[in-house]
Amino acid sequence: MALADDFGAKYLNWSDTKILAFQKALLKWYDLEGRRLPWRSDHDPYHIFVSEIMLQQTQVQTVIPYYQNFMTVFPTVLDLAEASETKLLKAWEGLGYYSRVRNMQKAARQIKNEYSGNWPTSAVQLQELTGIGPYTAAAIASIAFGQPVAAIDGNAFRVFARLLKIDLDITKRQSRPVFQTIGDHLISQERPGDFNQAVMDLGTSYLTAKNPEPENSPVREFDESFADGTTLDYPVKTLKAKPVDLYYYALAVQSPAGWLFEQRPAKGMLARLWMFPLIDRADLDDSQPLMSQVATRFKEETGVTAEFREVQMKPVVHTFTHQKWHLEILVAELSSTPDLSLFPGQWLDSTMRAESPLPTVQLKLNRQLFT
Structure with a gap:
């Protein structure tokens, strides 16, 4: 079946027979490897939902233990819907981009309250849930419910761009x-979920971004960029702007009750997570x-008098999407435990630190200071 002239026909002119042969080769490889x-x-x-959200911005090998722990803590979507924020953020600790897990819980609550605990089955309906975009909706709809809709993520962009020499940015x-x-148009009608996962694996x-091996690909005979040696020209992609460097002092203040941690504001980066106070x-x-x-x-910020000193520790560097933080630790030791009524902070001992949701950048600070 030919594609409409306005979308894709310029790039995909395969016959139905060729498309079926492509699907067969790809799925045969997926079944084996x-x-x-x-x-x-x-x-x-x-x-599928939990894994796909976790895999956004995170490598598979990093996700696996987080996924397994998350399923232990929240075995069903209703458990996720009913979880406390502290328990939720603690299970996500270290994965970063915490808006992902907050949106996951909002979606879980929608399923509980608006869908009587049942999942929507189409990609269109799934996108009505908070935090679920076209890719995640397509992944769930195809894998869980057999809907033939392509899941277009970074891997799919790269695979299709190289196979068909698509020169769109x-x-x-x-x-x-x-x-x-x-x-x-290419997806298998009979095995849409496996097709999407095969594209991910390919x-x-x-067909990785760097050091690909198109000559060993199971679909090399369908790969137009491999045929003319232009694999690395695809996909076409505008380079992202480099993150802005920001420099902070991280204040590590110890009293008999523990170390001082500040809860971040309700909105903005690292919202409601716990960190050492920072000074720009x-x-x-x-x-x-x-x-x-x-x-x-x-x-001025805490009402606490303290004397700080530098320590011989390597600055902690942590990169966010648009910012790169450089944190130098300054230490202060107090002989008594001051009142914190004027400051959104707590004194956390080692047990409380283990129970409190901390961002990855704070975990890096902890490793510098406590190990």
């Missing part, structure tokens, strides 16, 4: 409908004594 992953042991939409919003149309094996080094005057400025600012 597809990755065996915990969330692929069944077709439960909850398992994949960072541009208008490119997605073309890839979606092509993917929907993009993480023979750009706000300090290089011509004035550093420690006295830090002590003054700390007292």
